[in-house]
Amino acid sequence: MDQMDYEIDLIECLRILGRRKWLILTIIMVSALSAYIISATMTKIYSTSCMIMIRPNPLAGSISLQEGAAGTPQASIKDYVEILTTRALVGETIAELGWQSSGTQEEIDLWHDRLSASQISGTNMVKVSVENSDPDRVAEFLNMLVEVCIESKQALNRQSIGDAIAYIEEQLAIAERRLKESEKELLNYKQNNKVTDLSIETIAGSARIVILDKLLSETAAKLQSAKAEGSREAAGLKAEHDALEAALREAKTDLASIPGKEMEIARLERDRKTNEDVYTMLRARYEEMRISEAIQGSEIYVIDSAIVPDKPIKPRKLLNTAIAGILGLFVGVGFAFVLEHTDKLK
DSSP states (O other), rough: OOOOOOOOOOHHHHHHHHHHHHHHHHHHHHHHHHEEEEEEEEHHBBBEEEEEEEEOTGGGOHHHHHHHHOOOHHHHHHHHHHHHHHHHHHHHHHHTTTOTTTOOHHHHHHHHHEEEEETTTTTTTEEEEEESSSSSHHHHHHHHHHHHHHHHHHHHHHHHHHHHHHHHHHHHHHHHHHHHHHHHHHHHHHHHHOOOOOHHHHHHHHHHHHHHHHHHHHHHHHHHHHHHOOOOTTHHHEEEEEHHHHHHHHHHHHHHHHHHHHHHHHHHHHHHHHHHHHHHHHHHHHHHHHHHHHHHOOOOEEEEOOOSSSSSSBHHHHHHHHHHHHHHHHHHHHHHHHHHHHHHHH
């Protein structure tokens, strides 16, 4: 038969499949059996996971020196997700487990490639998973990985707090020295200028001027009377008059200097208050740091530890067998039609 185009109705298709049914069944069985045997001989891969909760240190937000580094809680969780899957942490974990004999870079890369971490949406929870051919090692590795991460974070926190405490101690000593200097400067100014209470000094100075002015007026009147009478007391009254004038000028000078003293004392008081506020702030931060150092804990809390898996996740023999059987069916049906067409061409 030379003609290539011909029509095959549904009944004819069923007849062809019926005639070639053993061929189709054979291909299906061979495909399924091959897939099952290959799956059975493949290396079994086991998987386990653990659940951890990230809860940033509540003191970190209250300590200004740590605000820039701490960031927001969500940012901290994302940082942990990245940290948990770093090669460096994987290498430290393998070394901690004592697997140095097999802990080559190739093995580190193998564990790293099969390690994953993801944040559970809307929570502070992170799920960490790992895959390996050894069911005992996957659980041991994952639990040790989290433990190493906790220890590393605690060491980093201790170092950061220690550096911050050292810096605050240095600034606290400087602030204390400046506070003492400003207090001493204020005290020396008051002592040198004999300042006690400027409001009292103002009242006393004003009263002194009034009294001296009255005495000066009375002495001036007596002096004029003595000069008119040619009394010998004129010389004494003149000396007394000059002394009262000098005293009045001095009193007015002292009274006029009080506003300047007030301004200088206000400046010195302001400097002292500023230094005192800085010292108080640093002292409070120092105590906060000491408390934070004393109660320093981990920000990682293990909610669900990894357990030894009892079943492998790969290969999936039944799934692979079923897929191979379906593919064998399609191949068998197609091959049956090809053979039927070849027979008709003969």
